[in-house]
Amino acid sequence: MLSTTFLGVNFKNPIIAASGTYGYGREYESIIPLETLGGISVKGTTLLPRSGNKPPRIAETPSGMLNSVGLQNPGVDAFIKNDLPYLRSKDIAVIANISGNTPDEYAELARKLDIPGVDIIEVNISCPNIREGGKSFGADPKAAGAVTAAVKAAAGKPVMVKLTPNVTSIVEIAKAVEAAGADALSLINTLTAMRIDIKTKKPILGNNTGGLSGPAIFPVAVRMVYEASRAVKIPVCGMGGIETPEDAIEIMMAGAACVQIGAAIFRDAYAPKKIVDGLGEYCTENGLKNISEIVGSVKFNERDNQW
Amino acid sequence: MEFFQEFCAVISHSNLTETIHDIWVHSPKAAAAALPGQFVNIKVKGFFLRRPISICEVSSDALRLVFEERGEGTKALGGIMPGDGLDVLGPLGNRGFSTDKYESAILVGGGIGTPPLKFCRNSLNKSAAVLGFRNEAQVIMAGEFANVQVCTDDGSRGHHGNIKKPLEKFLKTGSYEAVFACGPKPMLRAVVALAEKYNVPVEISLEERMACGVGACLGCTCKTVVGNTASYPRVCKDGPVFDGKAAVLC
Numbered sequence: 247m248l249s250t251t252f253l254g255v256n257f258k259n260p261i262i263a264a265s266g267t268y269g270y271g272r273e274y275e276s277i278i279p280l281e282t283l284g285g286i287s288v289k290g291t292t293l294l295p296r297s298g299n300k301p302p303r304i305a306e307t308p309s310g311m312l313n314s315v316g317l318q319n320p321g322v323d324a325f326i327k328n329d330l331p332y333l334r335s336k337d338i339a340v341i342a343n344i345s346g347n348t349p350d351e352y353a354e355l356a357r358k359l360d361i362p363g364v365d366i367i368e369v370n371i372s373c374p375n376i377r378e379g380g381k382s383f384g385a386d387p388k389a390a391g392a393v394t395a396a397v398k399a400a401a402g403k404p405v406m407v408k409l410t411p412n413v414t415s416i417v418e419i420a421k422a423v424e425a426a427g428a429d430a431l432s433l434i435n436t437l438t439a440m441r442i443d444i445k446t447k448k449p450i451l452g453n454n455t456g457g458l459s460g461p462a463i464f465p466v467a468v469r470m471v472y473e474a475s476r477a478v479k480i481p482v483c484g485m486g487g488i489e490t491p492e493d494a495i496e497i498m499m500a501g502a503a504c505v506q507i508g509a510a511i512f513r514d515a516y517a518p519k520k521i522v523d524g525l526g527e528y529c530t531e532n533g534l535k536n537i538s539e540i541v542g543s544v545k546f547n548e549r550d551n552q553w
Numbered sequence: 554m555e556f557f558q559e560f561c562a563v564i565s566h567s568n569l570t571e572t573i574h575d576i577w578v579h580s581p582k583a584a585a586a587a588l589p590g591q592f593v594n595i596k597v598k599g600f601f602l603r604r605p606i607s608i609c610e611v612s613s614d615a616l617r618l619v620f621e622e623r624g625e626g627t628k629a630l631g632g633i634m635p636g637d638g639l640d641v642l643g644p645l646g647n648r649g650f651s652t653d654k655y656e657s658a659i660l661v662g663g664g665i666g667t668p669p670l671k672f673c674r675n676s677l678n679k680s681a682a683v684l685g686f687r688n689e690a691q692v693i694m695a696g697e698f699a700n701v702q703v704c705t706d707d708g709s710r711g712h713h714g715n716i717k718k719p720l721e722k723f724l725k726t727g728s729y730e731a732v733f734a735c736g737p738k739p740m741l742r743a744v745v746a747l748a749e750k751y752n753v754p755v756e757i758s759l760e761e762r763m764a765c766g767v768g769a770c771l772g773c774t775c776k777t778v779v780g781n782t783a784s785y786p787r788v789c790k791d792g793p794v795f796d797g798k799a800a801v802l803c
């Protein structure tokens with residue numbers, strides 16, 4: 247009922263842990279087994295180890311949070327050596343999330359990750375936290391296309407390009423990335439945001455700005471998934487603020503073939519399991535053979551200026 | 554690290570000061586697993602992120618949590634009543650105070666840093682405590698420690714001044730194997746410097762803003778330096794207690 251094939255990879259259900267919120271899969275095992283999920287997108291990986299941004303890295307906001315982790319990670323070689331074997335031992339689709347400063351770096355990462363155990367490469371062209379790299383690629387159709395093409399040329403795995411919502415036209419970027427050869431899109435990454443402590447007049451985050459995630463961004467995600475999925479032929483993986491089975495159903499109706507769950511897990515560690523269970527119940531209640539039947543099923547209102 | 558996310562009944566709620574609350578929550582699994590220095594991450598109705606609170610002590614089936622109203626979240630949490638349910642994630646932290654390694658220690662607490670030291674006291678054979686507060690009205694839990702020296706900034710109770718002199722007195726006796734400290738960073742710096750002077754191992758509990766509390770998000774990292782090597786461990790999972798000589802307290 248829930249199993250789905252995405253980019254030729256079998257997912258036992260369409261629910262995937264979002265990059266940066268689930269570590270390398272070990273942390274939540276004592277609450278819910280990793281294998282409850284259909285897939286995991288692991289913490290963003292870079293060629294060399296990164297120590298990330300200075301603290302504080304977390305700020306709260308009604309219905310969400312800001313983070314400025316800044317891609318702290320041990321580097322791709324350490325990931326392959328220390329974390330991938332664990333993920334390989336699990337019955338779960340593994341998505342390697344990569345970040346670089348140049349198209350060549352992205353390509354090099356894709357080459358290194360062309361190994362058993364990695365099912366899909368997710369190209370983070372959107373991380374808003376890093377001063378160099380990241381941001382500029384995702385906000386510019388040309389740069390986004392260049393990174394996509396470089397990764398496609400190097401990768402032996404299917405390539406999913408993760409878009410930033412910090413753009414004027416998500417459609418323009420989606421089309422550029424598709425034209426450059428992407429196999430799928432994922433969206434949305436965090437929205438660049440800021441909080442100020444009014445007592446000290448200083449931004450709460452050490453990095454001054456950070457990325458907003460959580461339920462606060464859900465409607466933005468639904469709109470962007472809708473727009474992007476209609477504009478391209480390649481499949482779309484949707485995310486941004488999903489907390490409940492109903493949210494997952496909504497973003498699938500907007501056009502998402504699979505769904506990533508991020509910040510919701512911080513509030514309720516059982517959230518991914520509740521969403522998986524809820525999707526199963528929804529299928530039963532609505533007589534669906536497979537949850538994929540609802541993908542893109544939104545019935546858009548006719549626009550009629552004469553009402 | 555085994556931890557749980559449980560919906561726990563609040564057993565009791567009292568106030569230690571106008572803004573410091575003392576609660577016991579029924580949480581058999583977390584209570585059985587908890588070690589000194591560990592914390593729980595508590596869901597507060599109406600807030601997105603959980604609030605990390607140290608485990609003050611445990612009974613066979615309950616956790617004691619002592620917390621101060623600092624902002625909106627802890628203020629809301631202060632309204633909790635016996636019989637209410639509380640969503641508790643824990644016990645968290647792979648590294649607590651080494652009460653298994655040392656028989657005796659000097660416990661140094663600054664203000665709301667005092668509560669987790671009670672768990673240490675219960676687990677050690679012998680301890681002394683140096684507890685620092687702003688003034689007499691802010692003093693909490695002083696009667697719950699052995700060989701305790703209270704300090705107040707304004708001299709309204711106990712030693713007039715900060716914790717340095719009383720701590721040095723205990724260090725000079727040479728009869729304690731380690732120093733365990735929890736409190737504001739300036740205090741921790743002073744504690745580490747004194748412990749180094751007397752060549753006594755020192756462990757300190759750190760605080761950082763957290764999202765997951767379990768090591769998955771890298772939101773809470775601090776910096777440690779051993780030799781020439783800097784590391785950026787997670788306060789939540791790799792701590793919250795660190796070797797005072799390695800932690801960078803900036």
Ligand SMILES: Cc1cc2nc3c(=O)[nH]c(=O)nc-3n(C[C@H](O)[C@H](O)[C@H](O)COP(=O)(O)OP(=O)(O)OC[C@H]3O[C@@H](n4cnc5c(N)ncnc54)[C@H](O)[C@@H]3O)c2cc1C
Nearest residue numbers: 602605606607619620621623624625626627760761762793
């Ligand atoms: C491991 C650990 C153990 C702790 N143990 C205790 C304890 O036993 N008793 C106690 O009173 N307090 C303790 N604290 C501090 C307590 O977590 C904060 O006072 C509380 O989170 C403040 O929330 P707020 O909504 O009142 O403040 P706000 O400022 O409104 O909170 C906004 C955000 O910042 C975070 N935040 C603000 N101050 C801190 C802080 N000092 N540390 C971590 N996060 C913060 C909040 O969690 C929230 O996400 C501990 C902190 C940590 C990290």
Ligand SMILES: Cc1cc2nc3c(=O)[nH]c(=O)nc-3n(C[C@H](O)[C@H](O)[C@H](O)COP(=O)(O)O)c2cc1C
Nearest residue numbers: 264265266290313370434435459460486487508509
């Ligand atoms: C703490 C944190 C760290 C993140 N790290 C990454 C990352 O390394 N790479 C990436 O592509 N996205 C990263 N993200 C973005 C999430 O994967 C996701 O796109 C975003 O948070 C929106 O989903 P959500 O609202 O469900 O969290 C991170 C998000 C958070 C909250």
Ligand code: FES
Nearest residue numbers: 766768770771789
């Ligand atoms: S709070 Fe997420 S890693 Fe520590």
